[in-house]
Amino acid sequence: MKQPIVMSYSGGKDSSLALFKLLKNPDWEVKRLLTTANSTYNRSSMHGVRTELFQQQAESIGLPLDVIWLTPEDGGDGYQRKMKKALENYKANGLNHIAFGDLYLEDVRAYRETMNDMIGLHSLFPVWGIPTQEFAKQFIQLGFKAIVVCVDTTQLDASFCGREFNQVFxxxxxxxxxxxxxxxxxxTFCYDGPIFSxxxxxxxxxxxxxxxRFQYIDLLPI
Structure with missing residues (x-):
């Protein structure tokens, strides 16, 4: 019997490939997507993408999207409070598992597991430990398409912002x-691939x- 699960979905390449693997796994039934957004700018928290676009992602995937709306005043404590409330709501409605697209960051994984353990949720990491070059090749070979929407210019030149995430990149x-x-x-923002209709x-x-520091490109919905 398939276990119901929530996917923490940023709309980028990592969570998109993780979702793909979950959807293909006969042990799991993805019920909902969860993301965070900035209510002041009406954009996704990490990637700066307009909420209309990641709502279109969810519609194309065919899953309901739950948005945790954050304000600049929330800070870390506000984020934890709102995330805890959302996770408790899942638990109360019989959703006992949540998946993430993390690959290697041990501290991030530990943070997620600690929060979920307190609530009684089980954490799943479908792409954990995949070597990053192998991950990137899988993503491209499966037919996913993504665009780079934000660059940390202290680590990478701003000219990489707005480019397609492909082998040339x-x-x-x-x-x-x-x-x-x-x-x-x-x-990145993932806009096409096998999870989308x-x-x-x-x-x-x-x-x-x-x-x-951070170079962003504005993606305008058509």
């Missing part, structure tokens, strides 16, 4: 930059540098 990365950006070098359409908008 990977070949152009400087030595020391992880292919899956496990050190936070860049973030249709492509997510957008136009490239303006780019902006925030905090004198």
């Amino acid at each position: 990977l070949d152009d990365l400087p030595n020391g930059v992880d292919w899956c950006a496990e050190k936070g070098e860049f973030h 249709k492509s997510i359409l957008f136009e490239k908008g303006d780019q902006i540098l925030r905090e004198n």
Whole structure:
């Protein structure tokens, strides 16, 4: 019998491949997607993507999307409080498992597991430990398509922002930059691939540098 599970979904490459593996696994039935967004800017918290686009992702995937709305005033404590409330609601409704797209960051995994253990949820990491070059090749070979939406300019040149995440992009990365950006070098938005019933359409908008460090590109829904 399949176990119901929630997928923590950022809309980027890591969580998209993790979701793909869950959907293909006969032991699991993905019931819902969970993400966070900034209520002030109406954009995803990490990637700066407009909420309309990740709502379109969920519709194309065919799963309901739960959004935890965060404000600049929330900080770490506010995030934990709102996340805890969402997870407790899942537990109360019979959803006892939640999956994440983390690959290697032990401290992030430990944080998630500690929070979930307190609530009585079991944590699952479908892509944990996959070597990042192998992960990137799998992602591309499966037919996923993604665009780089944010670059940490202290680790990677701003010119990489707005580029397609493909083999040419990977070949152009400087030595020391992880292919899956496990050190936070860049973030992606996945707009096509085997988990979607249709492509997510957008136009490239303006780019902006925030905090004198992070280069973002605005994706405009079509």
